[in-house]
Amino acid sequence: MNKQSRKLAVVGPWIRENLLLGLNMREYIKKLISPFNIVVGFIVIIGLYFIILRFSRGLAAITSASDVQPWGLTLALGLFSVVPLSASGYVLGSAVYLFRLREYYPVVKNAILIGFLGYFFAVVFLLIDLGRPWRIYYPMFVSYGPASVMFLVAWHVALYLSCQALEFSPSAFEWLGLKTFRKRVLKINIGLTIFGVILSTLHQSALGAMFLLMPGKLHPLWYTTYIPWLFFISSIAAGLSMVIFISWLTKLFFKRRADSNYIKSIDNITLGLGKAASFVLITYFALKWIGLAQGHNWNLLVTSWGLWFLCEILVFVLLPCILFLIGSRDKNLGLIRFTSILTIIGIIINRLNVSLIAFNWNLPHRELLHWRELIVVISVFTFAILVYRWIVNRMPVLHEHPDYK
Amino acid sequence: MKKTNRRSFLKSASLLGGTLFGWGILGNAKKASGADFSGHPDRFGMLTDLTRCMGCRRCEEACVDTNNLPAPQISFEDKSVFENKRRPDSKTYTVVNRYYDSLWVEGPVYSKVQCNHCEEPACASACLVGALKKTPEGPVVYNEKVCIGCKYCINACPFYIPTYEYSNAFHPKVQKCFMCYHKIDKGEVPACSGVCPVEAITFGKRSQLISLARNRISTRPDKYLDHIYGEHEAGGTGWLYISGVPFERLDFATNLGTTPFPEFTKEFLAFVPLVLVVWPTLLGGIYLFSKRRDEVSMTDASNQNRQVDQS
Ligand code: SF4
Ligand code: SF4
Numbered sequence A: 001m002n003k004q005s006r007k008l009a010v011v012g013p014w015i016r017e018n019l020l021l022g023l024n025m026r027e028y029i030k031k032l033i034s035p036f037n038i039v040v041g042f043i044v045i046i047g048l049y050f051i052i053l054r055f056s057r058g059l060a061a062i063t064s065a066s067d068v069q070p071w072g073l074t075l076a077l078g079l080f081s082v083v084p085l086s087a088s089g090y091v092l093g094s095a096v097y098l099f100r101l102r103e104y105y106p107v108v109k110n111a112i113l114i115g116f117l118g119y120f121f122a123v124v125f126l127l128i129d130l131g132r133p134w135r136i137y138y139p140m141f142v143s144y145g146p147a148s149v150m151f152l153v154a155w156h157v158a159l160y161l162s163c164q165a166l167e168f169s170p171s172a173f174e175w176l177g178l179k180t181f182r183k184r185v186l187k188i189n190i191g192l193t194i195f196g197v198i199l200s201t202l203h204q205s206a207l208g209a210m211f212l213l214m215p216g217k218l219h220p221l222w223y224t225t226y227i228p229w230l231f232f233i234s235s236i237a238a239g240l241s242m243v244i245f246i247s248w249l250t251k252l253f254f255k256r257r258a259d260s261n262y263i264k265s266i267d268n269i270t271l272g273l274g275k276a277a278s279f280v281l282i283t284y285f286a287l288k289w290i291g292l293a294q295g296h297n298w299n300l301l302v303t304s305w306g307l308w309f310l311c312e313i314l315v316f317v318l319l320p321c322i323l324f325l326i327g328s329r330d331k332n333l334g335l336i337r338f339t340s341i342l343t344i345i346g347i348i349i350n351r352l353n354v355s356l357i358a359f360n361w362n363l364p365h366r367e368l369l370h371w372r373e374l375i376v377v378i379s380v381f382t383f384a385i386l387v388y389r390w391i392v393n394r395m396p397v398l399h400e401h402p403d404y405k
Numbered sequence B: 001m002k003k004t005n006r007r008s009f010l011k012s013a014s015l016l017g018g019t020l021f022g023w024g025i026l027g028n029a030k031k032a033s034g035a036d037f038s039g040h041p042d043r044f045g046m047l048t049d050l051t052r053c054m055g056c057r058r059c060e061e062a063c064v065d066t067n068n069l070p071a072p073q074i075s076f077e078d079k080s081v082f083e084n085k086r087r088p089d090s091k092t093y094t095v096v097n098r099y100y101d102s103l104w105v106e107g108p109v110y111s112k113v114q115c116n117h118c119e120e121p122a123c124a125s126a127c128l129v130g131a132l133k134k135t136p137e138g139p140v141v142y143n144e145k146v147c148i149g150c151k152y153c154i155n156a157c158p159f160y161i162p163t164y165e166y167s168n169a170f171h172p173k174v175q176k177c178f179m180c181y182h183k184i185d186k187g188e189v190p191a192c193s194g195v196c197p198v199e200a201i202t203f204g205k206r207s208q209l210i211s212l213a214r215n216r217i218s219t220r221p222d223k224y225l226d227h228i229y230g231e232h233e234a235g236g237t238g239w240l241y242i243s244g245v246p247f248e249r250l251d252f253a254t255n256l257g258t259t260p261f262p263e264f265t266k267e268f269l270a271f272v273p274l275v276l277v278v279w280p281t282l283l284g285g286i287y288l289f290s291k292r293r294d295e296v297s298m299t300d301a302s303n304q305n306r307q308v309d310q311s
Helices: A002-018 A025-032 A035-057 A073-085 A088-098 A102-129 A149-176 A179-187 A189-213 A227-253 A260-294 A298-302 A304-329 A333-357 A371-394 B002-035 B058-066 B079-083 B122-126 B152-156 B191-195 B206-219 B263-310
Strands: B044-049 B095-099 B109-113 B132-134 B140-142 B201-205 B239-242
Touching: A035 A371, A073 A102, A073 A189, A073 A227, A073 A333, A073 A371, A088 A102, A088 A149, A088 A189, A088 A227, A088 B263, A102 A149, A102 A227, A102 A260, A102 A371, A149 A179, A149 A189, A149 B263, A179 A189, A189 A227, A189 A333, A189 B122, A189 B152, A189 B263, A227 A260, A227 A333, A260 A298, A260 A304, A260 A333, A298 A304, A304 A333, B044 B206, B058 B095, B058 B191, B122 B132, B122 B152, B191 B201, B201 B206, B206 B239
Parallel strands: B044 B239
Antiparallel strands: B044 B201, B095 B109, B132 B140
């Protein structure tokens, strides 16, 4: 009894300090009930309701999936779009740890966290969409289909998710005060980074390569044998833009959790990343044209699909490329931040085109969207933001832990 | 500090090595499964003679019976079913559609739709757990016990054949014609073929079916078009068709080319081991290089500092 109460005396303050943000239970709950949290909680609960519906009545209850169009918004947004946006982890990880570009160090932990959460929630989306999600480990341990590109994706995403969890874990260990674990993981950090880059190269491109199998179904303007390269290169631009965008948001909303070094360095980092993104985008743009030329598809450009394609690569690839360049030349931070949003939207549009909109373009009747599916997607995204907030509020992501400076 | 760094680098390098090794094995497995394909000269197939079919739908009925599928909404005798074009779905493995053109002197043409049992199936190459397989006997079969329900096979099939039980929450399955593998296994003939009153569907060795089809075409060139659909389409299919009217008029995909679909991803898969070998070396090199550069610039800096101090 005595022992137990002593234990409580130790655990109590720890919980208050590390879980409840230094408040006592009542204060904490009071703080939780804010208008923002109520709205957000409402969205999450509605989504949860539809997810329960999906698992009790089948996919047909929330999606418009059909025998000709089995993949819908859940995968198009939740997997095909989220994975490139989560490239922030490997892009910044390799910049800081492999190329040793020290000036980007302040944002690297945040970039890895974004990457990790992105992959984590991509898997959540996958679990919602798989017919039998409880078999998700089958490709790793039960039955193999090594001739399938998706087999590759499954392995690499699984390995990379673990890899990113480890890469981020030092921050979590600092928070938990587990010094030995932290030290051990830091020792293999370079190995993890290299491993992460390899896995990312392969699965980012493999996501594109999955569509190589469907030449007749994907519109010829998007179907090119370069699609794996396009997916890989655009993921770099997506990762860079995400870091620019989220860093800006953290500066606006998480200032209290950041140290002065972080806040001070954001502007310079934004300039550097903007310049890099512009360089990546011009490569991506060029490759898009080469793909087009290779397929001899110029005549398709004058169709309505062609206009949509041109819109994608002119407004959402070439324009951001130029704006990034101007922004970094004029040191116009606002412009760079705006452009990062434009790029993110552009990558999402590209992935939606490949996996949903321009896919099965030649079928007469298509139903691409079910409102319930849209709500589920929005709700999972909202939940992801809450998880991000929870972590950033507690763990040393935007600052250095005082014990380990 | 420096020492541990190097050691950890070596450690991670060996970790990578292990993974590479694993992937090498898997890569080989892949090559093997791709290469052994043409090895089943005796595989079975089916030949549909579209000039013979009269739209009685007994094949549909036999299929429903033998596969324990639910009875259709429109009864098998009801001809109104032909007013719409149907597709196989998760409760129907095969359907017969009617096509009509006033120029066709022989009257309407009936066309049976089902899985074509490709020689090198896109669906099987898409499956990440190997649930779909081309059997040596010819049918493309499905193992429900390992399917995770990713539905990549459905996207991959150029004929839009596999379907999914979207309303089944607990045991959803991919559904399609399995060429009555359970019957073939016992030496019997697939249900649809056995029941057809006008022998519009012939079951047999694929090689012999091709000769049979050639024969029919050459003896009645006025009746048939000189084209065996499925002989080369998408790399060849187990199910073959001959017809008196152009296939594109019967909703057959005529733009598939003759490349087996799994070929489209082979190049990428072959590229994977390359990345696995080149990337670690390259990235490791970059790391060591930039580390060295950092150290040099650091000593440079301290040298400079010293000079400043001295002056
Ligand atoms: S027709 Fe489609 S489902 Fe049938 S074997 Fe070929 S690819 Fe597979
Ligand atoms: S749905 Fe099942 S059979 Fe089809 S590819 Fe996925 S795991 Fe294989």
